[in-house]
Amino acid sequence: MPGQPDPHMVPFEEVRTEDDLLPPGAEPGTVPTDLDQSTGLERFEILGKMQGVDVFDMRPLDASRKGTLDNPIVVKSAGDEQFAGCTGYPVDSHVTLWLSMSRDRPIERCPECGGVYRMEYVGPPDDPHANHGHGEEHADGHTNYEEPKTFADFVKPEYRGTP
Ligand SMILES: [Zn+2]
Incomplete structure (x- = not known):
């Protein structure tokens, strides 16, 4: 619905990994927009603009x-x-x-x-919402470091x- 937040869409400030930049896709019967279809860096840029952040500024x-x-x-x-x-x-x-x-x-x-x-x-x-942690605790109890x-x-x- 136009103007409504899309529950499948990861907002700009919550983008952390490539998976967060996968598009939700268009609703059946509608023409997909850039927001529905774009991925990766292009999507990051669009999400940024929606929040008033120009990532390339x-x-x-x-x-x-x-x-x-x-x-x-x-x-x-x-x-x-x-x-x-x-x-x-x-x-x-x-x-x-x-x-x-x-x-x-x-x-x-x-x-x-x-x-x-x-x-x-x-x-x-x-920033309490940000995750800068290395060596996060995982559910299985062991600690991983990932680049x-x-x-x-x-x-x-x-x-x-x-x-
Ligand atoms: Zn150079």
Whole structure:
């Protein structure tokens, strides 16, 4: 029903894994919208826009130099994850590559030019709804560590430029 929250849809702020970005699909007999059908990064962008968050709205990045591991370009973020679009140095040396950083994995290196970015978390110190935990307790009693998934997994091949 238009205007009603769809119970099958995971809202933007609750997206944690790739599974949360699977679309609910259209109701039978209706024309599917982007929201019904889109997946992955595209879906993340749409969900963000519905919440008034443009996930690709880059704060001005420091484009005066190339980030290095010793001195990365700092990207401030008030959220758990932040995208940065790298076009190389000098600017526009290569097609925009979207890098994703998170509080768990703040450092990202552009596979094209090697520029290094680091997310600096500037949001609230603690968010009781967020799950930053490593080594979560599972129901079966043992503790697993899993490398967190990043949205880099969802970047479409065309965003990555020519191989
Ligand atoms: Zn780059």
